[in-house]
Amino acid sequence: MALPHVGAADVLGHWTSDCGSTLTVEADRTFTVRDFPVDYALVSGAVKRLAVGHGTWYLYAGDKGVTPQTFDLKIGEEFYDLDYVRSGDSIALRTALGDPDDNRWCRFSRRSRV
Template sequence: MVAFRGRPSHVAGAALVLALATACGPADDEDLPPVTRNQVIGHWKGDCAGTGATLDLAADGTVSATKFLVHTDGIENEPRRVDGTGEWYLFEGVEGVTPQTLDLKLGNRIQSLDYVPDGSELRLRLIVDPDAGLDCNFEKAGRRPAQPTS
């Protein structure tokens, strides 16, 4: 993943989301209504390759991440786990081009998470390495367990 700085990061983030959406097929958000701040504020737990990743999204727009996987820019290009704080915001998307996302600014990196509908609940998906098929799914802590279908 490329590091971005300043306001142009919104445009660069949108371009990155478009590239990932194109590489990964159609987005799952076709019928997803706009996501609100209240839906994302809270504690999220991820399934990132057994890392126990968490995100804490505060009402003031700050985020605290632990064991969060990011794609590095090194020669090996292996994802690594990071702990840190930063800011979060809702990217509204561009109709017909890019889906809405939850964007995190951790240090000098912008990470975009897709919204994934899960019944009446919402999940977040971070595509860490599309070439390796590595992604992380986050569920909000305290959500109701999925009901078995009969």
């Protein structure tokens, strides 16, 4: 079942992940992350993490039939995109740890709204 279009109200709040990261998304299009995974070494399994980051978030609409909608974080000059996935009756966010084809993910669930 396809996910519905995701709007700003759907991403606001405090998110926690199964990989030890947290993400707080504010209505003014800013966010704060702690321990966000930014790189993954396949050989060692080590995850490079951004201790704390602040930046601007964007909703990428995707290209119909080609590229799915994503939630994008900009920290400095770097962009990180998270996919939307279904979590029961709501959405979760996930980011790949390394190559998405390796099927290693960090999944975020929202605990409360702002």
